[in-house]
Amino acid sequence: MSVVLRSVGVLAVAVLVLAGCAKPPEMRESLLGTASIDSLTTGATAPRATFRSSYQPMPGIANAQLSGRTVTVGATEQIVLRPGEVVLTFDDGPRPGTTDSILATLDQFGVKATFLMLGSSAERHPALVRKVAEHGHTIGTHTYDHVDLSKLDLPEAVAEIYAGQQAVAAALAPAERAPSRFFRFPYLAQTGLIRTSAVDSRFIVLDVDIDSKDYYKETAEQVLERTLARLDARGGGIILFHDIHLRTAELLPEFLTALRERNYSVVGLRSTGGGVFDMPVVIAEGPSADLI
C-alpha cells in the first residue's frame, strides 16, 4: 500500500470552505430596486419581464455566441478561465425530471456542463447517468452518499469518494464510457489531507467560484437574481447549481438567456485520462489496507 506523507504545510491548509454563508437579503433588494421587490414576493408567478428588466446589461454585442471553448485539464490549477467565461456545474444528481429538463435546456442553448453525481443516485438511475453522457456533458463524482468528508477520518473519507466514483463508473460502463476525473466535495467541506489524498488518487478537485445557493427555499427568480449579481461582480467563474431542484430547472432558460445577453461564454470542461475507477486509491496517511 502506498503511503504518502505530505508536508506540514499541506496539513496547515486544512481548508474548511464556508459554503453556506449567504449574502444578506438587503443586498438582493438593493440590486432589484423597490419596483421589483413586489414581483419577487409574489413567488414564481411574478412576471419575468419585470424581473429581468432590473438588470443593466454588460456592454458588448448582444446575442453573441454563448457556447465557448472546451478546456481539457489534468489538474485543478489548470482550470484557468478568461474574463467572461463561465463553467456550469450541477451537483447531487441525477434525478429524473429535473435532470431531464436541464439537459433539454442545455441542448436548446447549445452549451455543455459538468455534472458531479452521487454514487447512490447513479445506482438508482443508471440510464439517466448514461443520458447525461450521451448529450455530451462531462460527468464527475461527488461521493457516494453526500457526507461531510471533513467529519470523517481519512480512510473513511477516501472510501466514500472511491465508492461514489465506482458507482458512477458502473452506471456508465454499459455505454462503454467512464467518468471524468473531476470530483467535488459535498458542502465544499474538506481538509488539506483529504484533498491531497484525492489529488494523489488522480481526482481533479473542482472548486466553486459562484454558489447559486439554489438549495435555499426561494423562488427561481430570487436564485437567478442573486447568481447573476454574483457573476457580474466577479466577471466569470465556475458556477454551482444542483440538478435536483425544480427551481434550478425553471431558472436555467432565463439564466442562459441572461448570459448570452451579457456576452458571457460557457466553457466546457474535460479531464485528461478518465476512467480511473480501476486504479488504486492513494491514502495520504494512516492505515488503509482494510478499506481499499
Ligand SMILES: [Zn+2]
Ligand atoms: Zn452536493
